[in-house]
Amino acid sequence: MEEVEGISRLREEVARLHQELVRAGLVVWTGGNVSGRVPGRDLFVIKPSGVSYDELTAADLVLCDLDGNVVPGSEGCERAPSSDTAAHAYVYRHMPEVGGVVHTHSTHAVAWAARGEAIPCVITAMADEFGGPIPVGPLAIIGDDSIGRGIVDTLRGHRSRAVLMQGHGPFTIGVSAQEAVKAAVMLEDAARTVHVARQGGNIQELPAEMIDRLYDRYQNVYGQQTDDRR
Amino acid sequence: MEEVEGISRLREEVARLHQELVRAGLVVWTGGNVSGRVPGRDLFVIKPSGVSYDELTAADLVLCDLDGNVVPGSEGCERAPSSDTAAHAYVYRHMPEVGGVVHTHSTHAVAWAARGEAIPCVITAMADEFGGPIPVGPLAIIGDDSIGRGIVDTLRGHRSRAVLMQGHGPFTIGVSAQEAVKAAVMLEDAARTVHVARQGGNIQELPAEMIDRLYDRYQNVYGQQTDDRR
Amino acid sequence: MEEVEGISRLREEVARLHQELVRAGLVVWTGGNVSGRVPGRDLFVIKPSGVSYDELTAADLVLCDLDGNVVPGSEGCERAPSSDTAAHAYVYRHMPEVGGVVHTHSTHAVAWAARGEAIPCVITAMADEFGGPIPVGPLAIIGDDSIGRGIVDTLRGHRSRAVLMQGHGPFTIGVSAQEAVKAAVMLEDAARTVHVARQGGNIQELPAEMIDRLYDRYQNVYGQQTDDRR
Amino acid sequence: MEEVEGISRLREEVARLHQELVRAGLVVWTGGNVSGRVPGRDLFVIKPSGVSYDELTAADLVLCDLDGNVVPGSEGCERAPSSDTAAHAYVYRHMPEVGGVVHTHSTHAVAWAARGEAIPCVITAMADEFGGPIPVGPLAIIGDDSIGRGIVDTLRGHRSRAVLMQGHGPFTIGVSAQEAVKAAVMLEDAARTVHVARQGGNIQELPAEMIDRLYDRYQNVYGQQTDDRR
Numbered sequence: 031m032e033e034v035e036g037i038s039r040l041r042e043e044v045a046r047l048h049q050e051l052v053r054a055g056l057v058v059w060t061g062g063n064v065s066g067r068v069p070g071r072d073l074f075v076i077k078p079s080g081v082s083y084d085e086l087t088a089a090d091l092v093l094c095d096l097d098g099n100v101v102p103g104s105e106g107c108e109r110a111p112s113s114d115t116a117a118h119a120y121v122y123r124h125m126p127e128v129g130g131v132v133h134t135h136s137t138h139a140v141a142w143a144a145r146g147e148a149i150p151c152v153i154t155a156m157a158d159e160f161g162g163p164i165p166v167g168p169l170a171i172i173g174d175d176s177i178g179r180g181i182v183d184t185l186r187g188h189r190s191r192a193v194l195m196q197g198h199g200p201f202t203i204g205v206s207a208q209e210a211v212k213a214a215v216m217l218e219d220a221a222r223t224v225h226v227a228r229q230g231g232n233i234q235e236l237p238a239e240m241i242d243r244l245y246d247r248y249q250n251v252y253g254q255q256t257d258d259r260r
Numbered sequence: 261m262e263e264v265e266g267i268s269r270l271r272e273e274v275a276r277l278h279q280e281l282v283r284a285g286l287v288v289w290t291g292g293n294v295s296g297r298v299p300g301r302d303l304f305v306i307k308p309s310g311v312s313y314d315e316l317t318a319a320d321l322v323l324c325d326l327d328g329n330v331v332p333g334s335e336g337c338e339r340a341p342s343s344d345t346a347a348h349a350y351v352y353r354h355m356p357e358v359g360g361v362v363h364t365h366s367t368h369a370v371a372w373a374a375r376g377e378a379i380p381c382v383i384t385a386m387a388d389e390f391g392g393p394i395p396v397g398p399l400a401i402i403g404d405d406s407i408g409r410g411i412v413d414t415l416r417g418h419r420s421r422a423v424l425m426q427g428h429g430p431f432t433i434g435v436s437a438q439e440a441v442k443a444a445v446m447l448e449d450a451a452r453t454v455h456v457a458r459q460g461g462n463i464q465e466l467p468a469e470m471i472d473r474l475y476d477r478y479q480n481v482y483g484q485q486t487d488d489r490r
Numbered sequence: 491m492e493e494v495e496g497i498s499r500l501r502e503e504v505a506r507l508h509q510e511l512v513r514a515g516l517v518v519w520t521g522g523n524v525s526g527r528v529p530g531r532d533l534f535v536i537k538p539s540g541v542s543y544d545e546l547t548a549a550d551l552v553l554c555d556l557d558g559n560v561v562p563g564s565e566g567c568e569r570a571p572s573s574d575t576a577a578h579a580y581v582y583r584h585m586p587e588v589g590g591v592v593h594t595h596s597t598h599a600v601a602w603a604a605r606g607e608a609i610p611c612v613i614t615a616m617a618d619e620f621g622g623p624i625p626v627g628p629l630a631i632i633g634d635d636s637i638g639r640g641i642v643d644t645l646r647g648h649r650s651r652a653v654l655m656q657g658h659g660p661f662t663i664g665v666s667a668q669e670a671v672k673a674a675v676m677l678e679d680a681a682r683t684v685h686v687a688r689q690g691g692n693i694q695e696l697p698a699e700m701i702d703r704l705y706d707r708y709q710n711v712y713g714q715q716t717d718d719r720r
Numbered sequence: 721m722e723e724v725e726g727i728s729r730l731r732e733e734v735a736r737l738h739q740e741l742v743r744a745g746l747v748v749w750t751g752g753n754v755s756g757r758v759p760g761r762d763l764f765v766i767k768p769s770g771v772s773y774d775e776l777t778a779a780d781l782v783l784c785d786l787d788g789n790v791v792p793g794s795e796g797c798e799r800a801p802s803s804d805t806a807a808h809a810y811v812y813r814h815m816p817e818v819g820g821v822v823h824t825h826s827t828h829a830v831a832w833a834a835r836g837e838a839i840p841c842v843i844t845a846m847a848d849e850f851g852g853p854i855p856v857g858p859l860a861i862i863g864d865d866s867i868g869r870g871i872v873d874t875l876r877g878h879r880s881r882a883v884l885m886q887g888h889g890p891f892t893i894g895v896s897a898q899e900a901v902k903a904a905v906m907l908e909d910a911a912r913t914v915h916v917a918r919q920g921g922n923i924q925e926l927p928a929e930m931i932d933r934l935y936d937r938y939q940n941v942y943g944q945q946t947d948d949r950r
Binding site: 054152153154155212215216219222223224226227229230231232233236240243244247248251252253254 | 748749750751768769770771799800803825827828830831832833834835837859861862887888889915918919
């Protein structure tokens with residue numbers, strides 16, 4: 031019973047977060063997807079393939095196991111899940127700390143990915159959020175585990191919660207679907223800002239020691255999570 | 261009777277799709293137009309010339325034959341059809357598989373068209389949707405069949421459902437008006453992304469074999485059209 | 491009585507058109523202004539100075555004579571008119587065919603103006619609407635007639651209904667306020683598109699003969715103004 | 721009693737102004753903040769840390785003294801104030817004429833800040849609003865007074881109400897929170913326009929004497945604040 035309620039709440043949350051992708055201008059047409067792990071279970075919910083953001087409801091989301099198979103008999107199981115489901119599943123299978131995964135083709139992140147170029151950490155907002163540059167993952171073949179493996183191999187042990195898959199686009203992760211969406215939004219913002227900055231002239235990476243301090247502070251004292259004054 | 265209902269449904273659909281052009285930011289003022297073929301008939305409906313998107317209703321759309329002549333006595337026949345009607349008619353006349361045509365002056369697609377430069381296929385989203393680069397059509401003289409002929413000569417036998425008419429702008433086609441609008445949206449997205457990518461440095465076309473695999477997969481397994489798991 | 495109704499209708503129209511500037515993204519905060527000539531009278535209505543677009547109503551507009559003086563006792567006469575009123579008045583005084591004037595600081599038009607560079611006519615949309623390149627007016631001193639004179643000296647006898655005042659920004663004119671707003675919207679669209687086109691590589695002006703044919707056709711057969719088929 | 725009403729009105733105003741940041745596209749997710757000084761008191765209200773703009777209400781704002789300490793027992797005092805509170809407090813402490821402070825990571829302003837490059841005054845809109853170029857402040861260490869000191873040292877005695885903190889982003893000030901938000905909006909507009917202008921070719925600063933005249937006129941006669949004709 032509790033689990034049913036947990037999945038139902040997650041569905042509502044993940045459906046709502048898809049609208050955040052639209053609002054932030056990160057997706058067009060039916061592209062992009064958000065998934066969220068069912069707390070304490072080897073399951074996640076994900077966008078169905080090729081469904082319009084206007085029509086997407088919580089009941090449309092597809093419940094999958096960590097091999098990416100649809101759970102038979104579950105709500106929405108008659109729908110095909112996102113064509114990126116295998117990549118999401120791979121991430122959940124190999125990174126137990128991840129509670130949410132997001133994929134978009136947001137313009138500026140894809141532009142860096144098309145060049146296979148990491149985004150240098152030249153502004154404090156990147157240091158705060160990603161703790162350094164945004165790394166590039168491999169040009170992956172479709173139809174096997176290579177996208178998922180590329181994401182995990184790049185992000186495991188890395189501060190960044192975002193990876194630019196070469197020639198393809200960004201994937202972001204988080205402790206929750208909400209945090210993964212936040213990372214996708216902040217990534218596109220950083221990708222656009224650093225692109226514009228460099229078009230106008232020379233840019234310079236922030237000192238490593240400054241990045242460390244900013245990252246540490248933002249991760250630990252930003253927001254409302256503690257009672258300490260910040 | 262059935263045909264009347266079919267035309268009526270098509271009018272509603274094509275009127276609605278014009279709003280998608282506005283929402284996607286592909287058109288300004290009264291520019292741009294969508295048409296849709298009446299299923300099984302040598303007729304299509306198209307935007308009237310110079311009418312505001314705010315005011316456009318299903319009843320305003322103009323019913324034309326495949327020579328671009330307004331059907332006398334039909335709903336909306338007192339209105340002049342789009343100044344691009346001859347080009348749409350030429351496409352329907354020569355490409356029986358086409359069910360919808362879209363023309364816009366969307367910023368980045370027009371920018372490539374102004375240079376007469378094909379958009380190289382450097383990202384998987386382009387391989388998925390267009391199966392390769394977006395081709396350029398001729399700088400066409402207005403007032404005869406040369407725009408329509410340029411579209412057909414460029415797109416016939418080509419995977420791409422979009423063509424950049426030199427010095428003018430994009431036309432897209434699809435099996436339905438909806439698919440042609442989708443192609444117009446995805447085209448502008450690709451045109452913008454590849455522009456930004458190249459402004460920032462060198463880009464490289466995806467390997468041909470990879471493009472083939474991506475295109476084949478996307479055309480056959482994306483979305484909800486089959487019962488197979490994907 | 492008829493005149494009162496005429497002014498009242500014009501106020502409604504000009505108030506509404508200010509919202510089009512907002513919707514098209516041509517203005518920020520209280521910047522920009524639209525004016526419209528009272529048909530058959532040496533009077534025009536214009537935006538009050540420094541008033542927010544959210545709060546602007548038809549009654550707020552200020553009625554001025556062609557020397558730019560507020561008409562005493564008229565509705566809204568307690569408000570100061572736009573700081574650009576003298577320039578609008580000069581245009582109405584010297585170009586009797588003009589029924590509307592618009593001024594904005596829209597991003598891309600101002601960028602060309604900052605360089606004092608005319609926008610070359612490289613796309614058919616510019617040929618249709620402006621009949622050639624968008625010309626540059628002088629870097630004008632504020633506080634006398636030099637802005638108005640610069641607009642009139644540049645646009646008189648020119649096909650273009652838009653001028654880029656150097657170091658300042660665009661002014662557009664039309665037979666009505668609506669047509670002047672249309673020109674402002676199409677200008678920013680052209681300014682952005684040609685900027686993007688040239689950032690990506692070489693561009694080339696359309697042949698003069700082609701521009702003439704496009705301009706002639708668009709001015710005479712586009713839209714719903716005649717009964718002829720087009 | 722009067723003071724309670726004054727603070728309540730200020731809370732409403734500052735909450736409303738946060739929505740202006742969203743509307744103008746200057747902020748993403750929970751980034752950015754507005755504060756306003758309580759008239760005649762050594763207190764100000766500021767955004768709580770990490771709270772969504774969708775959920776932000778007047779009651780959520782945090783009341784602080786000029787050392788940046790939350791006023792115990794005040795409305796919203798259970799919330800942590802913005803992580804930029806120390807910088808705002810420093811400004812209020814050292815610039816008694818300032819009634820409002822705004823911080824954003826708006827794209828183009830941050831791009832100039834990333835290069836540590838002042839925005840040259842090449843358009844009349846900048847002369848009007850800022851009276852010259854937008855200056856750059858130091859790359860400041862986080863966690864002490866160095867951001868606030870950098871803002872004050874740069875803006876004190878300067879016409880500009882905006883400073884680009886190197887590697888970080890813009891802060892703007894005003895006699896009220898509304899004026900500081902206006903400066904943030906106009907700054908991003910100028911930063912974007914001058915960036916685009918320079919991408920397209922050479923730009924040139926306006927003559928100093930012209931800047932002085934424009935600034936003087938705009939500050940003294942623009943808007944509805946006097947009874948003089950302008």
